[in-house]
Amino acid sequence: MSGQSKLLSEILSPLSRRMALKGSGAVLSAGAVALLGGRDALAACTKGQPGDAGSDVRILNTALGAELEAVAAYQVGAESGLLSKDVLALALAFQGHHKEHAEALAATVRKLGGQALEPKAKYSFPVDKLKNQADVLRFAAGLEKGAISAYLGAVPLFGDKALAQVAASILGDEAMHWAVLRQALGEAPVPAAFMS
Amino acid sequence: MSARLIGLLVAGLSTWSMAARAADQAEWMQRGQAVYERCQACHAIEQHRTGPAHCGLFGRKAGSAPGFEGYSAAMRQSGWVWTPATLDRFLKAPMQAMPGTSMGYAGVKDDTERAALIAWLKLATQPGRSCQLPRP
Numbered sequence: 001m002s003g004q005s006k007l008l009s010e011i012l013s014p015l016s017r018r019m020a021l022k023g024s025g026a027v028l029s030a031g032a033v034a035l036l037g038g039r040d041a042l043a044a045c046t047k048g049q050p051g052d053a054g055s056d057v058r059i060l061n062t063a064l065g066a067e068l069e070a071v072a073a074y075q076v077g078a079e080s081g082l083l084s085k086d087v088l089a090l091a092l093a094f095q096g097h098h099k100e101h102a103e104a105l106a107a108t109v110r111k112l113g114g115q116a117l118e119p120k121a122k123y124s125f126p127v128d129k130l131k132n133q134a135d136v137l138r139f140a141a142g143l144e145k146g147a148i149s150a151y152l153g154a155v156p157l158f159g160d161k162a163l164a165q166v167a168a169s170i171l172g173d174e175a176m177h178w179a180v181l182r183q184a185l186g187e188a189p190v191p192a193a194f195m196s
Numbered sequence: 197m198s199a200r201l202i203g204l205l206v207a208g209l210s211t212w213s214m215a216a217r218a219a220d221q222a223e224w225m226q227r228g229q230a231v232y233e234r235c236q237a238c239h240a241i242e243q244h245r246t247g248p249a250h251c252g253l254f255g256r257k258a259g260s261a262p263g264f265e266g267y268s269a270a271m272r273q274s275g276w277v278w279t280p281a282t283l284d285r286f287l288k289a290p291m292q293a294m295p296g297t298s299m300g301y302a303g304v305k306d307d308t309e310r311a312a313l314i315a316w317l318k319l320a321t322q323p324g325r326s327c328q329l330p331r332p
Contacts, residue, residue: 055291058268059300065246065266066237124243124330146237153234153301157291196234 056163057114059154060105063167064117066150067102070143071095072123077136080127087133087184091140094177101170108166134185141181147174148195228316231309238299241320241327247299251327253278254318263332270296283314 074095078088106116130136151171158164179189238246248261259272274294276282286293287310289303304310323329 055300058296058298062238062246062298062300069246070237124245126240126243142233142236145233146235149234150237150301153303156302157300 053112053114053159055157056159057109057112059157060109060112060163061114061117063150063154063170064102064105064109066147067098067105068117068119069123070098070147071102072119073125073140073143074098076123076125076127077130077140080130080136082130082133082136084133087137090180090184091136094140094144097173097177101173104166104170108163137181137185141178141185144174144178144181147171148178152195224312225316225319227309228312228314229320231304231313232316232320234304242330244330249330250317250321251329252323253283253321255279258282261330263330266298268296268298270294271298280314280318283317284310287313 074091077083077091078095083091109116126139130139148171151167151174155164155167155171158167175195182191183189235247239248239250241250243249244261244264244266246266248264248267252261256278258274258276258278259267271294276286276294287304289305290297290299290301304313320326
Protein backbone atom coordinates (compact mmCIF):
# COMPACT_ATOMS: atom_id res chain seq x y z
CA MET A 1 0.00 0.00 0.00
CA SER A 2 1.47 3.37 -0.99
CA GLY A 3 1.89 6.16 1.54
CA GLN A 4 -0.98 8.10 -0.02
CA SER A 5 -3.27 5.07 -0.07
CA LYS A 6 -2.42 4.31 3.55
CA LEU A 7 -3.18 7.87 4.54
CA LEU A 8 -6.48 7.74 2.66
CA SER A 9 -7.31 4.46 4.31
CA GLU A 10 -6.60 5.90 7.76
CA ILE A 11 -8.78 8.90 7.01
CA LEU A 12 -11.62 6.92 5.52
CA SER A 13 -11.75 3.73 7.59
CA PRO A 14 -13.71 5.17 10.51
CA LEU A 15 -16.00 7.00 8.08
CA SER A 16 -16.61 3.89 6.00
CA ARG A 17 -17.38 1.84 9.08
CA ARG A 18 -19.80 4.41 10.34
CA MET A 19 -21.47 4.72 6.97
CA ALA A 20 -21.72 0.98 6.60
CA LEU A 21 -23.98 0.89 9.64
CA LYS A 22 -27.51 0.43 8.45
CA GLY A 23 -28.79 2.80 11.09
CA SER A 24 -27.43 5.86 9.30
CA GLY A 25 -29.42 5.09 6.15
CA ALA A 26 -32.51 4.28 8.18
CA VAL A 27 -32.35 7.65 9.92
CA LEU A 28 -32.08 9.44 6.60
CA SER A 29 -34.97 7.48 5.17
CA ALA A 30 -37.08 8.28 8.17
CA GLY A 31 -36.12 11.92 7.79
CA ALA A 32 -37.08 11.94 4.15
CA VAL A 33 -40.35 10.21 4.92
CA ALA A 34 -41.06 12.74 7.65
CA LEU A 35 -40.36 15.62 5.30
CA LEU A 36 -42.50 14.09 2.63
CA GLY A 37 -45.25 13.29 5.10
CA GLY A 38 -46.07 16.98 5.26
CA ARG A 39 -46.28 17.17 1.50
CA ASP A 40 -49.78 15.63 1.40
CA ALA A 41 -51.10 18.81 2.95
CA LEU A 42 -48.70 20.80 0.82
CA ALA A 43 -49.93 19.17 -2.37
CA ALA A 44 -53.49 19.94 -1.41
CA CYS A 45 -52.56 23.58 -0.75
CA THR A 46 -50.60 24.10 -3.94
CA LYS A 47 -53.28 22.63 -6.18
CA GLY A 48 -55.02 25.96 -5.84
CA GLN A 49 -51.95 27.77 -7.09
CA PRO A 50 -51.03 26.04 -10.34
CA GLY A 51 -48.47 28.66 -11.30
CA ASP A 52 -46.45 28.26 -8.12
CA ALA A 53 -46.80 24.48 -8.07
CA GLY A 54 -45.71 24.29 -11.70
CA SER A 55 -42.61 26.31 -10.98
CA ASP A 56 -41.81 24.23 -7.90
CA VAL A 57 -42.27 21.03 -9.86
CA ARG A 58 -39.83 22.25 -12.53
CA ILE A 59 -37.22 23.09 -9.89
CA LEU A 60 -37.73 19.73 -8.16
CA ASN A 61 -37.48 17.85 -11.46
CA THR A 62 -34.23 19.61 -12.35
CA ALA A 63 -32.85 18.65 -8.94
CA LEU A 64 -34.11 15.11 -9.52
CA GLY A 65 -32.26 14.99 -12.84
CA ALA A 66 -29.02 16.03 -11.15
CA GLU A 67 -29.51 13.46 -8.37
CA LEU A 68 -30.13 10.66 -10.88
CA GLU A 69 -26.99 11.75 -12.69
CA ALA A 70 -25.02 11.68 -9.43
CA VAL A 71 -26.22 8.12 -8.80
CA ALA A 72 -24.96 7.16 -12.26
CA ALA A 73 -21.66 9.00 -11.73
CA TYR A 74 -20.97 7.17 -8.46
CA GLN A 75 -21.77 3.92 -10.25
CA VAL A 76 -19.10 4.75 -12.84
CA GLY A 77 -16.65 5.43 -10.01
CA ALA A 78 -17.62 2.23 -8.20
CA GLU A 79 -17.14 0.13 -11.33
CA SER A 80 -13.92 1.84 -12.39
CA GLY A 81 -11.67 -0.55 -10.49
CA LEU A 82 -9.70 2.50 -9.35
CA LEU A 83 -11.08 2.74 -5.82
CA SER A 84 -9.65 1.08 -2.74
CA LYS A 85 -12.01 -0.95 -0.56
CA ASP A 86 -12.57 1.89 1.90
CA VAL A 87 -13.11 4.53 -0.75
CA LEU A 88 -15.47 2.21 -2.62
CA ALA A 89 -17.55 1.81 0.54
CA LEU A 90 -17.65 5.57 0.88
CA ALA A 91 -18.69 6.04 -2.75
CA LEU A 92 -21.48 3.50 -2.39
CA ALA A 93 -22.69 5.17 0.82
CA PHE A 94 -22.83 8.55 -0.92
CA GLN A 95 -24.54 6.98 -3.92
CA GLY A 96 -27.13 5.59 -1.51
CA HIS A 97 -27.79 9.10 -0.20
CA HIS A 98 -28.30 10.39 -3.74
CA LYS A 99 -30.73 7.54 -4.39
CA GLU A 100 -32.66 8.60 -1.30
CA HIS A 101 -32.67 12.22 -2.46
CA ALA A 102 -33.94 11.13 -5.87
CA GLU A 103 -36.70 9.02 -4.35
CA ALA A 104 -37.78 11.86 -2.07
CA LEU A 105 -37.78 14.39 -4.92
CA ALA A 106 -39.66 12.07 -7.29
CA ALA A 107 -42.27 11.35 -4.62
CA THR A 108 -42.71 15.08 -3.99
CA VAL A 109 -43.10 15.83 -7.70
CA ARG A 110 -45.79 13.16 -7.94
CA LYS A 111 -47.54 14.42 -4.82
CA LEU A 112 -47.64 17.87 -6.39
CA GLY A 113 -49.33 16.41 -9.46
CA GLY A 114 -46.27 16.50 -11.68
CA GLN A 115 -44.54 13.83 -13.70
CA ALA A 116 -41.24 12.82 -12.14
CA LEU A 117 -38.24 12.76 -14.44
CA GLU A 118 -37.03 9.25 -15.28
CA PRO A 119 -33.35 8.24 -15.32
CA LYS A 120 -31.68 8.66 -18.72
CA ALA A 121 -30.95 5.51 -20.68
CA LYS A 122 -27.34 6.64 -20.95
CA TYR A 123 -25.17 9.19 -19.15
CA SER A 124 -22.02 10.73 -20.50
CA PHE A 125 -19.08 11.30 -18.17
CA PRO A 126 -15.44 12.15 -18.88
CA VAL A 127 -14.29 8.61 -18.10
CA ASP A 128 -11.17 9.00 -20.23
CA LYS A 129 -9.91 11.53 -17.69
CA LEU A 130 -10.34 9.21 -14.70
CA LYS A 131 -6.97 7.48 -14.41
CA ASN A 132 -6.64 6.90 -10.70
CA GLN A 133 -8.49 7.13 -7.40
CA ALA A 134 -7.71 10.82 -6.91
CA ASP A 135 -9.23 11.61 -10.34
CA VAL A 136 -12.43 9.83 -9.34
CA LEU A 137 -12.56 11.60 -5.98
CA ARG A 138 -11.93 14.97 -7.64
CA PHE A 139 -14.67 14.33 -10.20
CA ALA A 140 -17.10 13.35 -7.46
CA ALA A 141 -16.10 16.39 -5.39
CA GLY A 142 -16.81 18.64 -8.38
CA LEU A 143 -20.29 17.17 -8.77
CA GLU A 144 -20.98 17.54 -5.06
CA LYS A 145 -19.82 21.14 -5.04
CA GLY A 146 -22.03 21.86 -8.03
CA ALA A 147 -24.92 20.21 -6.22
CA ILE A 148 -24.42 22.44 -3.19
CA SER A 149 -24.52 25.52 -5.43
CA ALA A 150 -27.54 24.20 -7.32
CA TYR A 151 -29.55 23.65 -4.13
CA LEU A 152 -28.34 26.96 -2.76
CA GLY A 153 -29.66 28.60 -5.92
CA ALA A 154 -32.94 26.70 -5.72
CA VAL A 155 -33.81 27.27 -2.06
CA PRO A 156 -34.96 30.90 -2.44
CA LEU A 157 -37.03 30.11 -5.54
CA PHE A 158 -39.56 27.70 -4.09
CA GLY A 159 -43.05 29.07 -3.79
CA ASP A 160 -43.51 26.90 -0.74
CA LYS A 161 -41.11 27.27 2.17
CA ALA A 162 -41.59 23.62 3.16
CA LEU A 163 -40.03 22.61 -0.15
CA ALA A 164 -37.17 25.03 0.45
CA GLN A 165 -36.61 23.23 3.74
CA VAL A 166 -36.43 19.87 1.97
CA ALA A 167 -33.91 21.31 -0.50
CA ALA A 168 -31.85 22.78 2.33
CA SER A 169 -31.84 19.42 4.07
CA ILE A 170 -30.41 17.79 0.93
CA LEU A 171 -27.93 20.67 0.54
CA GLY A 172 -26.53 19.88 3.97
CA ASP A 173 -25.94 16.29 2.96
CA GLU A 174 -24.19 17.30 -0.30
CA ALA A 175 -21.96 19.67 1.69
CA MET A 176 -20.91 16.82 3.97
CA HIS A 177 -20.09 14.67 0.93
CA TRP A 178 -17.99 17.48 -0.54
CA ALA A 179 -16.08 18.02 2.71
CA VAL A 180 -15.31 14.31 3.12
CA LEU A 181 -14.17 14.00 -0.50
CA ARG A 182 -11.90 17.02 -0.10
CA GLN A 183 -10.49 15.54 3.08
CA ALA A 184 -9.79 12.31 1.22
CA LEU A 185 -7.96 14.30 -1.44
CA GLY A 186 -5.77 15.92 1.19
CA GLU A 187 -7.45 19.30 0.74
CA ALA A 188 -8.96 21.50 3.41
CA PRO A 189 -12.37 19.91 3.97
CA VAL A 190 -14.07 23.21 4.69
CA PRO A 191 -12.18 25.85 2.72
CA ALA A 192 -14.39 28.84 3.47
CA ALA A 193 -17.06 30.11 5.82
CA PHE A 194 -19.61 30.57 3.03
CA MET A 195 -20.70 28.67 -0.07
CA SER A 196 -21.88 30.25 -3.30
CA MET B 197 18.92 61.04 -21.09
CA SER B 198 19.96 59.43 -24.34
CA ALA B 199 17.47 58.30 -26.94
CA ARG B 200 18.76 54.74 -26.52
CA LEU B 201 18.11 54.77 -22.78
CA ILE B 202 14.64 56.20 -23.29
CA GLY B 203 13.97 53.46 -25.85
CA LEU B 204 15.06 50.77 -23.38
CA LEU B 205 12.89 52.27 -20.64
CA VAL B 206 9.84 52.38 -22.94
CA ALA B 207 10.45 48.81 -24.05
CA GLY B 208 10.82 47.72 -20.43
CA LEU B 209 7.64 49.45 -19.36
CA SER B 210 5.78 48.00 -22.32
CA THR B 211 6.92 44.46 -21.44
CA TRP B 212 6.00 45.00 -17.79
CA SER B 213 2.59 46.31 -18.84
CA MET B 214 1.96 43.32 -21.11
CA ALA B 215 3.00 40.90 -18.37
CA ALA B 216 0.74 42.65 -15.89
CA ARG B 217 -2.17 42.46 -18.34
CA ALA B 218 -1.53 38.77 -18.95
CA ALA B 219 -1.49 38.13 -15.19
CA ASP B 220 -4.73 40.08 -14.79
CA GLN B 221 -6.26 38.11 -17.64
CA ALA B 222 -5.20 34.78 -16.12
CA GLU B 223 -6.66 35.81 -12.77
CA TRP B 224 -9.88 36.88 -14.49
CA MET B 225 -10.17 33.51 -16.22
CA GLN B 226 -9.50 31.67 -12.95
CA ARG B 227 -12.27 33.65 -11.35
CA GLY B 228 -14.66 32.77 -14.18
CA GLN B 229 -13.73 29.11 -13.98
CA ALA B 230 -14.33 29.12 -10.23
CA VAL B 231 -17.81 30.56 -10.77
CA TYR B 232 -18.48 27.82 -13.37
CA GLU B 233 -17.89 25.21 -10.66
CA ARG B 234 -21.30 26.21 -9.35
CA CYS B 235 -22.85 24.97 -12.59
CA GLN B 236 -21.34 21.52 -12.71
CA ALA B 237 -24.07 19.61 -10.92
CA CYS B 238 -26.06 20.07 -14.12
CA HIS B 239 -23.65 21.25 -16.83
CA ALA B 240 -20.33 20.34 -18.40
CA ILE B 241 -18.46 21.87 -21.30
CA GLU B 242 -18.27 18.72 -23.45
CA GLN B 243 -21.03 16.42 -22.17
CA HIS B 244 -24.77 16.82 -22.07
CA ARG B 245 -25.84 16.39 -18.48
CA THR B 246 -29.06 17.44 -16.74
CA GLY B 247 -28.47 20.60 -18.77
CA PRO B 248 -26.89 20.89 -22.22
CA ALA B 249 -23.14 20.87 -22.95
CA HIS B 250 -21.70 24.36 -23.30
CA CYS B 251 -19.17 23.74 -26.10
CA GLY B 252 -20.32 25.89 -29.02
CA LEU B 253 -22.54 28.03 -26.80
CA PHE B 254 -21.82 31.46 -28.27
CA GLY B 255 -23.87 32.21 -31.35
CA ARG B 256 -26.07 29.18 -30.78
CA LYS B 257 -29.84 29.53 -30.76
CA ALA B 258 -31.16 28.85 -27.26
CA GLY B 259 -32.65 25.37 -26.93
CA SER B 260 -30.81 23.97 -29.95
CA ALA B 261 -27.71 22.12 -28.72
CA PRO B 262 -27.54 19.04 -30.96
CA GLY B 263 -28.32 15.82 -29.11
CA PHE B 264 -29.79 17.45 -25.98
CA GLU B 265 -33.44 16.63 -25.43
CA GLY B 266 -34.14 18.06 -21.99
CA TYR B 267 -35.05 21.61 -22.94
CA SER B 268 -38.14 23.33 -21.60
CA ALA B 269 -40.65 24.61 -24.13
CA ALA B 270 -39.83 28.10 -22.87
CA MET B 271 -36.17 27.70 -23.85
CA ARG B 272 -36.88 26.06 -27.21
CA GLN B 273 -39.39 28.72 -28.16
CA SER B 274 -37.54 31.73 -26.75
CA GLY B 275 -35.93 32.82 -29.99
CA TRP B 276 -32.88 33.83 -27.98
CA VAL B 277 -29.36 33.53 -29.35
CA TRP B 278 -26.54 33.16 -26.83
CA THR B 279 -24.30 36.21 -26.80
CA PRO B 280 -22.49 37.87 -23.90
CA ALA B 281 -25.50 40.17 -23.51
CA THR B 282 -28.20 37.46 -23.50
CA LEU B 283 -26.11 35.27 -21.21
CA ASP B 284 -25.68 38.17 -18.83
CA ARG B 285 -29.43 38.73 -18.73
CA PHE B 286 -30.26 35.04 -18.33
CA LEU B 287 -27.59 34.20 -15.76
CA LYS B 288 -28.54 37.09 -13.51
CA ALA B 289 -31.99 35.61 -12.86
CA PRO B 290 -32.85 32.67 -15.13
CA MET B 291 -36.42 32.18 -14.00
CA GLN B 292 -37.28 35.86 -14.33
CA ALA B 293 -35.46 36.30 -17.64
CA MET B 294 -37.11 33.25 -19.15
CA PRO B 295 -40.25 32.18 -17.27
CA GLY B 296 -40.78 28.45 -17.65
CA THR B 297 -37.10 27.55 -17.97
CA SER B 298 -36.02 24.30 -16.33
CA MET B 299 -33.01 26.04 -14.84
CA GLY B 300 -34.32 26.39 -11.32
CA TYR B 301 -31.49 28.52 -10.09
CA ALA B 302 -31.59 31.96 -8.49
CA GLY B 303 -28.75 33.21 -10.68
CA VAL B 304 -25.28 34.68 -10.45
CA LYS B 305 -26.23 37.98 -8.85
CA ASP B 306 -22.81 39.59 -8.60
CA ASP B 307 -22.11 41.60 -11.78
CA THR B 308 -18.35 41.03 -11.62
CA GLU B 309 -18.69 37.28 -11.06
CA ARG B 310 -21.12 37.06 -13.97
CA ALA B 311 -18.77 38.99 -16.25
CA ALA B 312 -15.86 36.71 -15.28
CA LEU B 313 -18.00 33.63 -15.89
CA ILE B 314 -19.06 34.82 -19.34
CA ALA B 315 -15.48 35.76 -20.26
CA TRP B 316 -14.29 32.30 -19.22
CA LEU B 317 -17.14 30.58 -21.05
CA LYS B 318 -16.22 32.47 -24.21
CA LEU B 319 -12.71 31.05 -23.99
CA ALA B 320 -13.68 27.54 -22.88
CA THR B 321 -16.50 26.84 -25.32
CA GLN B 322 -14.83 27.31 -28.70
CA PRO B 323 -15.45 24.11 -30.67
CA GLY B 324 -12.29 22.57 -32.06
CA ARG B 325 -10.09 25.03 -30.17
CA SER B 326 -10.82 24.73 -26.49
CA CYS B 327 -13.48 21.99 -26.52
CA GLN B 328 -15.07 19.22 -28.53
CA LEU B 329 -18.78 19.12 -29.26
CA PRO B 330 -20.61 16.12 -27.78
CA ARG B 331 -20.83 13.17 -30.13
CA PRO B 332 -24.34 12.65 -31.45
